[in-house]
Amino acid sequence: MTYTIALDQVRPEDRDRIGGKGYALSFMAGKGLRIPNAMIITVAAYKEYLARTGVGESIALEINRKMIEQLRWEELWDAALRIRNLFLRTPLPGELKASLSREIASKFAGRAVVVRSSAPGEDSANVSFAGLHESYVNIQGTEAILDHVRLVWASLWSDAALLYRKELGLDIATSSMAVIIQELVTGNRSGVAFSQSPENPAQAVIEAVHGFNQGLVDGTIEPDRWILDRKTEAILSHRPADRQQAIFPGPSGVELQPLPADVAARPPLSPPEVKTVFKMTRKAEELFGSPQDMEWTLCKRALFILQSRPITTGEPAEGDDKRSWYLSLRRSFENLKALLTEVEGKWIPAMIAEGNELSRAGLSTLSDAELAGEIDRRQAIHKKWSEVYETYFIPLAHGIRLFGQTYNDALRPVDPYEFMDLLGGTELISVDRNRLLARMAEMVRGNHTLELAIRAGAFTEKDRVFDAVLEEFARRYGDLGCGTDRCFQGNDALFALILRMAAAPAVRERFSHAGIEERREAYLSRFVGGARNRAVEILDLGRASYRLRDNDNIHLGRIEGALLAAIEEGKHRLEGRMGPAAHGLQPGDTAQALRDPHFLPRPEMPAKEEITGAEEISVRQIRGQPAGPGVARGQARVIVVHADLLDIRAGEILVCDAIDPNMTFAVPLAAGIVERRGGMLIHGAIIAREYGIPCVTGVPRAVEMIKTGDRLIVDGYLGIVTIEKSSDL
Amino acid sequence: MEELKNIRVILAELLRTQKLAVLSTVRSDGSAYSNLVSFAAPRPENLLFATTRATRKYANLMKNAQVALLIDNRRNDEADFHEAVAATALGRAVELADAERTAGLATFLAKFPFLAEFAHSPSCALFRVDVERFIVVTKFQNVVEVRTSP
Numbered sequence: 001m002t003y004t005i006a007l008d009q010v011r012p013e014d015r016d017r018i019g020g021k022g023y024a025l026s027f028m029a030g031k032g033l034r035i036p037n038a039m040i041i042t043v044a045a046y047k048e049y050l051a052r053t054g055v056g057e058s059i060a061l062e063i064n065r066k067m068i069e070q071l072r073w074e075e076l077w078d079a080a081l082r083i084r085n086l087f088l089r090t091p092l093p094g095e096l097k098a099s100l101s102r103e104i105a106s107k108f109a110g111r112a113v114v115v116r117s118s119a120p121g122e123d124s125a126n127v128s129f130a131g132l133h134e135s136y137v138n139i140q141g142t143e144a145i146l147d148h149v150r151l152v153w154a155s156l157w158s159d160a161a162l163l164y165r166k167e168l169g170l171d172i173a174t175s176s177m178a179v180i181i182q183e184l185v186t187g188n189r190s191g192v193a194f195s196q197s198p199e200n201p202a203q204a205v206i207e208a209v210h211g212f213n214q215g216l217v218d219g220t221i222e223p224d225r226w227i228l229d230r231k232t233e234a235i236l237s238h239r240p241a242d243r244q245q246a247i248f249p250g251p252s253g254v255e256l257q258p259l260p261a262d263v264a265a266r267p268p269l270s271p272p273e274v275k276t277v278f279k280m281t282r283k284a285e286e287l288f289g290s291p292q293d294m295e296w297t298l299c300k301r302a303l304f305i306l307q308s309r310p311i312t313t314g315e316p317a318e319g320d321d322k323r324s325w326y327l328s329l330r331r332s333f334e335n336l337k338a339l340l341t342e343v344e345g346k347w348i349p350a351m352i353a354e355g356n357e358l359s360r361a362g363l364s365t366l367s368d369a370e371l372a373g374e375i376d377r378r379q380a381i382h383k384k385w386s387e388v389y390e391t392y393f394i395p396l397a398h399g400i401r402l403f404g405q406t407y408n409d410a411l412r413p414v415d416p417y418e419f420m421d422l423l424g425g426t427e428l429i430s431v432d433r434n435r436l437l438a439r440m441a442e443m444v445r446g447n448h449t450l451e452l453a454i455r456a457g458a459f460t461e462k463d464r465v466f467d468a469v470l471e472e473f474a475r476r477y478g479d480l481g482c483g484t485d486r487c488f489q490g491n492d493a494l495f496a497l498i499l500r501m502a503a504a505p506a507v508r509e510r511f512s513h514a515g516i517e518e519r520r521e522a523y524l525s526r527f528v529g530g531a532r533n534r535a536v537e538i539l540d541l542g543r544a545s546y547r548l549r550d551n552d553n554i555h556l557g558r559i560e561g562a563l564l565a566a567i568e569e570g571k572h573r574l575e576g577r578m579g580p581a582a583h584g585l586q587p588g589d590t591a592q593a594l595r596d597p598h599f600l601p602r603p604e605m606p607a608k609e610e611i612t613g614a615e616e617i618s619v620r621q622i623r624g625q626p627a628g629p630g631v632a633r634g635q636a637r638v639i640v641v642h643a644d645l646l647d648i649r650a651g652e653i654l655v656c657d658a659i660d661p662n663m664t665f666a667v668p669l670a671a672g673i674v675e676r677r678g679g680m681l682i683h684g685a686i687i688a689r690e691y692g693i694p695c696v697t698g699v700p701r702a703v704e705m706i707k708t709g710d711r712l713i714v715d716g717y718l719g720i721v722t723i724e725k726s727s728d729l
Numbered sequence: 730m731e732e733l734k735n736i737r738v739i740l741a742e743l744l745r746t747q748k749l750a751v752l753s754t755v756r757s758d759g760s761a762y763s764n765l766v767s768f769a770a771p772r773p774e775n776l777l778f779a780t781t782r783a784t785r786k787y788a789n790l791m792k793n794a795q796v797a798l799l800i801d802n803r804r805n806d807e808a809d810f811h812e813a814v815a816a817t818a819l820g821r822a823v824e825l826a827d828a829e830r831t832a833g834l835a836t837f838l839a840k841f842p843f844l845a846e847f848a849h850s851p852s853c854a855l856f857r858v859d860v861e862r863f864i865v866v867t868k869f870q871n872v873v874e875v876r877t878s879p
Contacts, residue, residue, distance in 0.1 A: 060811050621871065
């Protein structure tokens, strides 16, 4: 059986087996437009691979782990990562490999190629899905080309594709992927062209960069931009770019290089060349009967069309802006590096300064009206920083993904999360805080007199060393009792925690510098020359992203703690007037009640939805996602409100909805972690890996289905939580 | 775990659509013994099956009434791993007599009319399993326990 088809052999009925992109290329070639030499691997190869290797059912198992609508963006990325690793690690079956190798060798022997996706149905959609699937540029050698074919196949199940699965009709039984193998044209100027501007139907848009157009497509390089009149072909405007760098082929793949001053000084296209590109897009538009979005390159003055597809006017995120926000998280290395500089240089210091200012401000001396104003002010500050967090900090998490992908591509590990071990031990503030707690516990462990003094709440002169550490703790980390729901004053809860930590064996952190160094070398040894420098940079970015992902929450937590402290002070004052009802007030109502003695609070929110017949139906085993390897057995400690954390006993399994770094002080006492929120990048998973604690995330309705005291088995290898019944024991 | 709310519907559908179950009984030496039986479920907590009295399972049941029945909708293809539902019913089997047997047979034969000769034979016994609980597995590894009303 043959799995490939040459461009000049394509017939109209082949469209479904070669995809829209491949079909458009063959159509243009047939009409005499200049297209690079290419062949297409049909969907039959993809289907054969899935069926023969079992990869198809593995994908089905992966995407049916739980209802896909319930998956958060972190979980979507995890699912896509695992699927990608599956393709990376599963070789082509012998016959398929032999057949494709023969075809590739006979057509492209010794020449570099571009490996492009061409999914059937992709271009017929009413909305634009550009960039959901991968293409790889400058790939040489049959083995490498076949490796990248598998990666293009894997991108059918990319996180972005999973996000738009409904619109794409993504389905394991019917979806497939063809792959275009295209000879690399080493153009020195490239770009995209819209035969009709999406903003003005009377105009066309040409964008161009020096070198290859990968930088333009992923947003790394700003292009020169021309607007033309479609009728007269006149250039209406030219917006030059700040041309400093360009993408050129490296030893393998492409790399960003500085532009020589003389090249940088001139636009990539002369005005006549702009018109030539425009004419080419018009020709394609006439051929296809609709405006075209075209990628092109100029090689020794010859203009090549790399791909062309209809311009789609709909936004992919219609009615759901959260998805376009999610897509915006996929950023290039250069973009992330700039973002990291901004976050570390500007936002984090400002956030720390604001947190310090708030924690210094006294509340007890304020009048009721002033306190109400202070609550409003702190709410506004908290809102501002929450927005900064969403805009600047969350996208930085993509640095971890970028590193993960680089690591997995180079090492193809059995465990797709092995790369996380290289990110551990990056001086997380929460781990630092836990070390100070452990130090206090250690002081108590061997000192019965101190233990008694703590229990009695009366320190003597002899305990001043402990007292000093306690003061340092309060100064650096504030009150542990301040969570997302309310704040508790005083040290009682902290003392209780320290006493419990002292009664339990000391907890070790999992990462050692030697271990990390060894893994780092294993990773870097896969790269040589310039690629090695790049690999180091990507690792550094990954480590910084990882560290900040946790630490920024601690800083935000301090600001939130200051807000809660003000609200708590207000509730305390209102208790005299309103009784215990004051503690049920919403934050805005607290300020209102302080200002207006006749204020009546809004009724409380309705209780959570009940599970029908729950008294007779009980969950025995739940499948989530593996997030920290190991198996733990113990009693559940379900965290419903922040204060529940302070009740944790050594050896219990921490069960929570969503843990944040302000809550992770309880983790060293826990034997395992179960969390409703899913993903490897969530804080529960990060801290669990730091201590080597088994962890399962993405467990739907965890805090509703598990009760404090239930006996649990947490299988962090497979992502399974089992609730043991007394009848089974 | 979206199946939790619908678990009774999923279970009822499984009991309605499946014809065969794997019945496990206990041998006199305490070891397990399994075989296929056709079953009917007038209610989820009562499963009916018929067997001749010369069988090993009948002998086992006379000594120990504890049984497990496995009912599932697998199709023996790869999709089973994420699509198949399996329910294990745990309970005690009681041989029916007189009016109970007559009523039970009517229910059993409504589902399996072609087994009339077999079921009406004097050598054939009709059993009702009083199910104490079901253990229902969906999506490969989600497990829910359903206790039936006494």
